[in-house]
Amino acid sequence: MNESVLAWHQARLQEGKFFIQRCSACAHHVYFPRAFCPHCGGDALEWTTPAGTGTVYAATTVRRKPTEGGDLNVSLIDLDEGVRLMSRIDGIAADDVHIGLRVRAKVVDGLVLFAPADGGSA
Numbered sequence: 001m002n003e004s005v006l007a008w009h010q011a012r013l014q015e016g017k018f019f020i021q022r023c024s025a026c027a028h029h030v031y032f033p034r035a036f037c038p039h040c041g042g043d044a045l046e047w048t049t050p051a052g053t054g055t056v057y058a059a060t061t062v063r064r065k066p067t068e069g070g071d072l073n074v075s076l077i078d079l080d081e082g083v084r085l086m087s088r089i090d091g092i093a094a095d096d097v098h099i100g101l102r103v104r105a106k107v108v109d110g111l112v113l114f115a116p117a118d119g120g121s122a
Ligand SMILES: [Zn+2]
Pocket: 023, 024, 025, 026, 027, 028, 037, 038, 039, 040, 041, 042
């Protein structure tokens, strides 16, 4: 069961589509995908399309040499649906990513990444 949930999710990401789950028993949203709701233990999880907007909860800059791609942002993002995920913020210098920054999700090469919600002038 769990493996098929993850496979379905990854297949949608490869198509450029971002889904999260919502528990129809307790109404909590769930991410990363799983077979059972972590809030109530129920198995009535339904796929839903998130709004895609969220807020940076924590941000870290991974220092890398320019020849290795330069500094890399790693952030925890709270989606407006109430789930938290680890990703990175593109379209903005790594050092400019800050807690509270509003961001928007995008799917790139099967990965959920984020960009500043206002387009990058934050
Ligand atoms: Zn639940």
